[in-house]
Amino acid sequence: MSRRVLTQADGVLVHPLSYIRAERGWSYQDLVDVIARRAGNMARRREKAWRWEHWGVVPDRETQIALAAELGIRQELIDTQPWPEWLPAGDPIRAEFSWDQPGSMLAIDQALGNAMMDRRGFMRLTGAGLAGFATEWLNVDPVELTSVLRGGRITEDFVSQIEAGMPRLRMLGEAYGGQRSRRLIDAELGMVAEVLEKSSYSVAVAQRLHGLAAELGRLAGYISFDAGLHSAAQRYWVAAVHSAHAAGDRALGANILKSMALQCYDFGDFSGFLAIARTAYEGAGNATPRTVGMLAVRLARAHASVHDDAEAHRLLGVADTYFGQGPRDDDPAWIGYFDEGEFHAQVGMCYLELGNMRQADSRLDKALKGFFTAKPLDHATYLVMRARVQNELGNADQAGDLLHQAVSLIEQAPSRRNVDRLVAVRDRLPDGIRGNDLDQRLSTLTG
Incomplete structure (x- = not known):
C-alpha cells in the first residue's frame, strides 16, 4: 500500500490509520500524542500522522511498537506482517x-x-x-x-x-x-x-x-x-x-479479475497485478478474439510494470492480432466498451509504462479523436494521461490545456481516481504553467 493518496473524498477512509482514528475518535494530533506517551521521545507533530496516511511514509519501528501497545496488539505481529497490514482495520x-x-x-x-x-x-x-x-x-x-x-x-x-x-x-x-x-x-x-x-x-x-x-x-x-x-x-x-x-462463463470471470488486477496496480502491488492479469488471460476459456485482445493488453501492461519489456511487446503484438479480427456476433455484451478508442488508449497506457512517450502520445491521440464523447469518465482519464505524456515530452503548455479539459469532464462525472491522477500530473508541471485558474478549479474537486 505504498501508493501516495493525494486527495480524500468525504467519508472515505483512505488508510488503515484513517479507520482506527475514525473508530476511536482521534484527530491526527491525538494519534501522535498517544504514541508519544508510550514512545517517550517522539516529536508530537500532527504532520507526521498525516504523512503516514497520505504519503505512504512508514513510521519507524519504535513508533510502530508504541502504536501496537496502545491498540493492544502483540509485538510479534509487527515482525511477521509489514506496515500497515498488521493494523486492525475492520472485518x-x-x-x-x-x-x-x-x-x-x-x-x-x-x-x-x-x-x-x-x-x-x-x-x-x-x-x-x-x-x-x-x-x-x-x-x-x-x-x-x-x-x-x-x-x-x-x-x-x-x-x-x-x-x-x-x-x-x-x-x-x-x-x-x-x-x-x-x-x-x-x-x-x-x-x-x-x-x-x-x-x-x-x-x-x-x-x-x-x-x-x-x-x-x-x-x-x-x-x-x-x-x-x-x-x-x-x-x-x-x-x-x-x-x-x-x-x-469463464470470459466474464476473467473480465472481473482484470479489474481486480488494475486495483493492485493502483496500490503499487505490481507482482499481484501480474499474477492476477495472467490468471485472467489464461482462464478466459473459449473467448472471442476481441476479449482475448483486451486481456492481452492488460497482461502486457502488467509485464511492463515489472520491467519485462520483451514480454510486454510480444503481448501487444498478440493484442493487435486478435483485436484486428474485429467484432463478432458472439461477442459478449459487456465487451462493447472495448472499441477502437479504448484499444488505442490501453495500448497507449502500456507504452507509457514502457517509457516510450512518443508511442504513448500517438496512441492516446488516436484514442481521444471522437471515441469518448459519450463517456466523460474515461475521456477525462485519457486526457490526464496524455497531459502526463505531453509534459514528459517537454510540452508543458499543452499538458496544462489538457488538464483544463479534464477538469470540466470530472465536474460532470466525478471520479476519485481521476482527481488523484490529475493532481499528480499537475504537481509535475513547471510552476509557471499551473496557473491560478487551474489551481482554483482543482480546489473545488479536492476540497
Missing part, C-alpha cells in the same frame, strides 16, 4: 465461499449486506489471499446448477427483460460514475439475488441469472473502485467472480 473481505450455487448466493448476500456501508478506501484482500482466490477460480470447474422450488417459475422472457436494462446501467456507470449509479446497480443486484433465492427456474435460466449477478457485481465494484471505496469494490468483485463461475 476482512471474505473470499472462501464454495464454488457452487449456494456459495455464489452467500457471496452476493455478503456483498449486498456490507458493500454500500464500507467506506474503507484501501484494499483489505491482498497478497497471497488475493492471488489464491484468482488461482482457485482458474482451477475449479463449474458444477451443474439445480433449481430450487421456492417461488414462482422464472421464464427466459423475464430474464431477457432484465438483460435489456443492462446497457442503461453500463451507460450510467460510464457517464456519471459515483454513488448515484452505484446505488442503482446495487439495488438491481439485490433484485436478481432475490429472484435466485425465492424462485424456481431451469438450469439455463439459472446460468443467465448468475451471469447478470456477475455483471452487476462487476459494475458496482468498478464504480466503487473509481470512487476510492476499495474494500467495497473487493466485496462486489469476489461475489461477481463466484456468480460468473456459477454461470459457467
